Amino acid sequence: xxxxxxxxxxxxxxxxxxxxxxxxxxxxxxxxxxxxxxxxxxxxxxxxxxxxxxxxxxxxxxxxxxxxxxxxxxxxxxxxxxxxxxxxxxxxxxxxxxxxxxxxxxxxxxxxxxxxxxxxxxxxxxxxxxxxxxxxxxxxxxxxxxxxxxxxxxxxxxxxxxxxxxxxxxxxxxxxxxxxxxxxxxxxxxxxxxxxxxxxxxxxxxxxxxxxxxxxxxxxxxxxxxxxxxxxxxxxxxxxxxxxxxxxxxxxxxxxxxxxxxxxxxxxxxxxxxxxxxxxxxxxxxxxxxxxxxxxxxxx
Numbered sequence: 494x495x496x497x498x499x500x501x502x503x504x505x506x507x508x509x510x511x512x513x514x515x516x517x518x519x520x521x522x523x524x525x526x527x528x529x530x531x532x533x534x535x536x537x538x539x540x541x542x543x544x545x546x547x548x549x550x551x552x553x554x555x556x557x558x559x560x561x562x563x564x565x566x567x568x569x570x571x572x573x574x575x576x577x578x579x580x581x582x583x584x585x586x587x588x589x590x591x592x593x594x595x596x597x598x599x600x601x602x603x604x605x606x607x608x609x610x611x612x613x614x615x616x617x618x619x620x621x622x623x624x625x626x627x628x629x630x631x632x633x634x635x636x637x638x639x640x641x642x643x644x645x646x647x648x649x650x651x652x653x654x655x656x657x658x659x660x661x662x663x664x665x666x667x668x669x670x671x672x673x674x675x676x677x678x679x680x681x682x683x684x685x686x687x688x689x690x691x692x693x694x695x696x697x698x699x700x701x702x703x704x705x706x707x708x709x710x711x712x713x714x715x716x717x718x719x720x721x722x723x724x725x726x727x728x729x730x731x732x733x734x735x736x737x738x739x740x741x742x743x744x745x746x747x748x749x750x751x752x753x754x755x756x757x758x759x760x761x762x763x764x765x766x767x768x769x770x771x772x773x774x775x776x777x778x779x780x781x782x783x784x785x786x787x788x789x790x791x792x793x
Contacts, residue, residue: 495567499547503570503605503658507543510569512536512552519557526552542569546603572658576600576608576631580652580667586641587672593636594624594669596652598662600631608656612637614669615649628657645673647734675787676736678707683751683759687768692761697749699761700738709787718747724783732756733772733782741777748777 495510496502514521524536529548542548548571553564579597586592598608608631612624624637648671653664683703686692692699697717704711714720721727721740733739735754740747750760750772758772773779 495550496570497567499549499568499570500606501570501657502568503572503656505571505573505658505660507541508569508571509539509541510550511539514554514562516554516556518560522555522557524552524554526550542571545571545573547571570605570658572600572603572605572656572660574601574604575660576654576656576662578652578654578662578665580650580665581634583668583670584650585670585672587674588641588643588645590641591638592641592669593638594650594652594667595634595636597634598629598631598654598656600656604631605656605658606631608654608662610635610637611653613651613653614643615651616643616646621648629654631656641671643669643671645671645676647671670735673736675704675707675709679703679736680751680753680759682706683767684769687759688766690766692767693763694761696761697746699767700749700751703751704785704787711785711787716746717749718742718745720749720785721747721780721783724785726781726783729781729783730779733758734784737782737784739772739782740780741775742780743777747780748775750775752782 512524512526514524525533526536527533528550548569549566550569551564551566553562555561577599581595581597584592584594594612607628610626610629613620614622621643624639626637629635648669649666650669651664651666654662697720701711701713714723717740726740733752735752737752739750739752739758750758752758756772757769759769761767
């Protein structure tokens with residue numbers, strides 16, 4: 494099974510080459526071959542090709558009557574290196590729009606040049622979409638585009654690859670954010686209020702009003718600490734996701750803010766009015782975050 498050329502029929506291990514010859518007349522006197530254009534050798538037994546790369550084998554035979562066969566050429570192509578996957582950037586796309594998942598498969602020479610790619614999109618630990626692309630070219634920037642049919646949220650997409658020689662790459666991941674239109678409207682409105690003092694000492698009213706201006710009605714509580722307890726915010730730690738309500742301990746009513754999703758919050762901070770801060774650097778003990786239930790506003 495010698496390859497017909499130097500860019501197909503790749504293997505990921507050493508290969509044993511066996512040559513066969515037959516002659517219906519005087520019989521085969523000898524078989525000869527060269528490996529990569531080096532000195533002619535007389536074939537005696539199968540020989541091993543183990544060095545990675547594309548190796549040209551030229552072979553021919555001679556019968557006892559002195560007839561010399563036309564030379565034939567075949568290839569042994571060996572690639573033993575694992576390719577390397579790279580997710581080039583996080584992606585962001587609205588539901589119904591096209592998302593582009595940018596990636597790259599690096600395969601050092603000698604390389605078989607192509608790989609099969611599998612992209613899996615997860616919501617939490619659950620796979621929600623799979624994309625398979627056959628025989629992509631390696632060592633160049635690539636992207637897979639698809640129309641987003643996923644609901645709003647933050648997803649993880651994982652890219653894995655196997656080159657055509659059978660070497661598997663270690664999967665890597667990036668994020669896919671499908672924005673929530675209500676959340677985006679709420680954040681845009683909240684950011685537009687920077688510097689305002691209309692909510693001094695009414696931090697919870699500020700985040701409620703942000704959602705209200707986005708077109709949804711959240712439940713309202715008497716204070717931030719009551720809301721935090723009702724929403725079980727203490728069970729959610731770490732960087733709060735975009736649009737989440739962020740809660741802090743601050744006697745006697747607590748403190749509430751709206752998350753921008755990148756470690757920043759927008760909130761009314763007393764005499765400073767509406768400001769943007771790092772969620773860990775406002776001087777109040779962090780309780781956690783929660784996403785309140787909402788209902789679209791109804792116009793009667």
